Amino acid sequence: MRTSLCDTFGIDYPIFAFTPSEHVAAAVSRAGGLGVLGCVRFNDPEELERTLSWLDDNTDGRPYGVDIVMPMKVPTEGTQVDLAAMIPPAHRRFVDETLLKLGVPPLPEGEGREGVLGWLHSVARSHLDVALQHRPVLIANALGSPPVDVIEKAHEHGIKVAALAGAAKHALSHVANGVDIIVAQGYEAGGHTGEVASMVLTPDVVDAVGPDVPVLGAGGIGSGRQVAASLALGAQGVWTGSIWLGTEEYRNLASNQGWETAFKRATSSDTVRTRIYTGKPARLLKTKWTEAWAAADAPEPLPMPLQNLLVAEAHNRINASHDPDVISMPVGQIVGRMNEVRPVADVVAALLAEYDEAVDRLESYRK
Numbered sequence: 001m002r003t004s005l006c007d008t009f010g011i012d013y014p015i016f017a018f019t020p021s022e023h024v025a026a027a028v029s030r031a032g033g034l035g036v037l038g039c040v041r042f043n044d045p046e047e048l049e050r051t052l053s054w055l056d057d058n059t060d061g062r063p064y065g066v067d068i069v070m071p072m073k074v075p076t077e078g079t080q081v082d083l084a085a086m087i088p089p090a091h092r093r094f095v096d097e098t099l100l101k102l103g104v105p106p107l108p109e110g111e112g113r114e115g116v117l118g119w120l121h122s123v124a125r126s127h128l129d130v131a132l133q134h135r136p137v138l139i140a141n142a143l144g145s146p147p148v149d150v151i152e153k154a155h156e157h158g159i160k161v162a163a164l165a166g167a168a169k170h171a172l173s174h175v176a177n178g179v180d181i182i183v184a185q186g187y188e189a190g191g192h193t194g195e196v197a198s199m200v201l202t203p204d205v206v207d208a209v210g211p212d213v214p215v216l217g218a219g220g221i222g223s224g225r226q227v228a229a230s231l232a233l234g235a236q237g238v239w240t241g242s243i244w245l246g247t248e249e250y251r252n253l254a255s256n257q258g259w260e261t262a263f264k265r266a267t268s269s270d271t272v273r274t275r276i277y278t279g280k281p282a283r284l285l286k287t288k289w290t291e292a293w294a295a296a297d298a299p300e301p302l303p304m305p306l307q308n309l310l311v312a313e314a315h316n317r318i319n320a321s322h323d324p325d326v327i328s329m330p331v332g333q334i335v336g337r338m339n340e341v342r343p344v345a346d347v348v349a350a351l352l353a354e355y356d357e358a359v360d361r362l363e364s365y366r367k
Contacts (some may be wrong), residue, residue, distance in 0.1 A: 008157060009034055009137050027290070029060075048130045052136075068140070070121060070141055075350070094299050103198070128147070139159055160181060163181075172213075183239045185219050190331040193282065214237070223354050225350065227264070228362070245338070257322065274301070276311065277311070279306060279307035
């Protein structure tokens, strides 16, 4: 499994792994892929600085990337206190009443984590500034093309820029802005995703941007067969995410036993695309929490970044409860194949072995 992107980034396999866990990212890079650390969870630039320093020291000299969040339309800025004042009281009451109905206990005094501010443009800028002091080979933007000056600054440091696209027209816009690599993220994907499935989206994007712009297939990729399918559709690599949530290394970030129970029993039908996590459409595991927001008497989700600030404490309480029926977690439809917790190295090895089997099977059809 080797494409031109392997030479571009100095990696063994064109497997790109988005993850909020530095332990997962490092393990993927050590295994020959490219671990890409999601930075949105870092409200404090100093915490990100420490984390990237750890990555520098724990990837055995192998390359890694970072993923920032700079929406094409800059969201409302302000401090968390200012933004909190913009949340309607009715929305707060709904969250409180829902948690009570679902039996989610409050957190002990002093515990919890503030809402994620990485959705703010200014915070994402601080993530970029910190990243440029380290050695990422790729900066990806989760919500489309970053501002042109961000792309230019990355290029000045010899860093490639990738952007997620859910439609061919978005990909063309990204390329016009100077983006180097397009991540064609299909409807099946976890987190923020568009409305076109990967089987249609990947060739659409590949044909639109032409042979000189590498495309990564994303969405619904959790086996070597799916990697082979994505490359057959014209992608030069794959962008994976959900499958790394079911790894032993991910437990360093989230040791929620309720989450592991939830994903191991879920099928590919047990997800829902909703705005209740961040304010933008994102695919989550379907639970009693998502069902409550889909009820007729539920309020409309707030725009980014207010929705995430609204539900931040609720997420803390839900995670601490370890209740698999209530979990709030972005995950793709590939969750139906996530039936056990494995080391990252085993997941990579399985992807490679299954890819070889799929390609050999296709070759046999030509005989």
